[in-house]
Amino acid sequence: MNNELFSAWLNLTKYHDRLLKAMDCTLQEQFQLGIKEFYLMYYLAQSEQKKMKLSDLVPKVGLSHSALSRLVTRLEQYRGGSLVERQTYANDKRSIDVFLMKKGEHYIHEMEMVINDHLQSRLSEKDIQNIKRLVE
Amino acid sequence: MNNELFSAWLNLTKYHDRLLKAMDCTLQEQFQLGIKEFYLMYYLAQSEQKKMKLSDLVPKVGLSHSALSRLVTRLEQYRGGSLVERQTYANDKRSIDVFLMKKGEHYIHEMEMVINDHLQSRLSEKDIQNIKRLVE
DNA sequence: AAAAAATGTTTGCGCATGCATGTAATATTT
DNA sequence: AAATATTACATGCATGCGCAAACATTTTTT
Numbered sequence: 001m002n003n004e005l006f007s008a009w010l011n012l013t014k015y016h017d018r019l020l021k022a023m024d025c026t027l028q029e030q031f032q033l034g035i036k037e038f039y040l041m042y043y044l045a046q047s048e049q050k051k052m053k054l055s056d057l058v059p060k061v062g063l064s065h066s067a068l069s070r071l072v073t074r075l076e077q078y079r080g081g082s083l084v085e086r087q088t089y090a091n092d093k094r095s096i097d098v099f100l101m102k103k104g105e106h107y108i109h110e111m112e113m114v115i116n117d118h119l120q121s122r123l124s125e126k127d128i129q130n131i132k133r134l135v136e
Numbered sequence: 137m138n139n140e141l142f143s144a145w146l147n148l149t150k151y152h153d154r155l156l157k158a159m160d161c162t163l164q165e166q167f168q169l170g171i172k173e174f175y176l177m178y179y180l181a182q183s184e185q186k187k188m189k190l191s192d193l194v195p196k197v198g199l200s201h202s203a204l205s206r207l208v209t210r211l212e213q214y215r216g217g218s219l220v221e222r223q224t225y226a227n228d229k230r231s232i233d234v235f236l237m238k239k240g241e242h243y244i245h246e247m248e249m250v251i252n253d254h255l256q257s258r259l260s261e262k263d264i265q266n267i268k269r270l271v272e
Numbered sequence: 273a274a275a276a277a278a279t280g281t282t283t284g285c286g287c288a289t290g291c292a293t294g295t296a297a298t299a300t301t302t
Numbered sequence: 303a304a305a306t307a308t309t310a311c312a313t314g315c316a317t318g319c320g321c322a323a324a325c326a327t328t329t330t331t332t
Contacts, residue, residue, distance in 0.1 A: 055281085074318095095279090112142070133269075
């Protein structure tokens with residue numbers, strides 16, 4: 001077995017997991033929301049009209065249809081008030097639009113700042129360069 | 137928000153997830169075992185006596201004590217025969233050693249080859265260099 | 273126009289996880 | 303030596319996940 005290659009993979013996994021868990025923890029503590037919740041809202045915030053069809057979110061967020069459906073439900077029922085809203089999509093009543101509500105917009109901006117700080121403080125300039133190179 | 141930094145992070149996550157899911161899928165198909173199962177057995181195979189204390193495996197595999205305990209149970213009850221065995225640790229009867237059985241050793245060798253091929257075929261030389269740089 | 277196939281979402285189910293707790297064994301204090 | 307605290311693992315429980323099936327709404331076929 002080519003141990004070099006496998007070791008490199010193992011290290012990448014550990015590196016990524018460590019960063020991810022720390023970030024998830026931070027978000028959980030400060031907002032009672034996880035990374036997946038963040039991703040969903042992030043893509044909505046990026047979108048033109050602050051809404052996207054559920055099925056378009058699937059490949060973005062990286063969850064199954066069912067998981068995403070329930071994720072939306074959780075965000076609708078967020079303790080402090082809905083962050084997101086289901087809207088029926090007029091052109092095709094099978095679809096739904098997931099709409100980012102005002103409260104959600106506010107949250108996502110705060111979360112972005114927290115995440116940015118989090119990354120800034122944990123990644124060296126060298127790391128950042130390497131990450132960029134890796135995925136370009 | 138520093139979008140460059142965040143984008144780099146997002147891409148790293150997607151890159152890693154894609155590789156990880158594909159690998160998990162391969163192992164699931166060929167061995168009806170997942171990545172975590174592989175990691176556990178891999179560390180046992182690396183160890184001097186093909187056994188490690190449960191608590192020493194926790195930081196290696198990256199799961200909680202409880203999850204690891206159940207993972208061992210699953211490997212003990214593997215359909216085709218136990219891959220792993222619980223052994224009481226004489227010096228401290230609270231501890232257990234997780235021991236890699238012959239069948240498990242056989243499996244782990246095959247899995248290593250599959251994973252190595254998997255990585256070889258999916259990572260370019262450039263990727264490999266970058267990964268190594270990232271985690272050194 | 274009715275029947276069949278396809279599409280988008282939700283729901284039922286089983287599984288793996290982490291947290292909190294339980295239990296047994298060992299270490300420390302008094 | 304008895305009482306207390308700590309350690310190592312197992313277990314009950316709630317949660318989030320993916321798969322498969324159900325459901326509702328188009329679209330295509332006949």
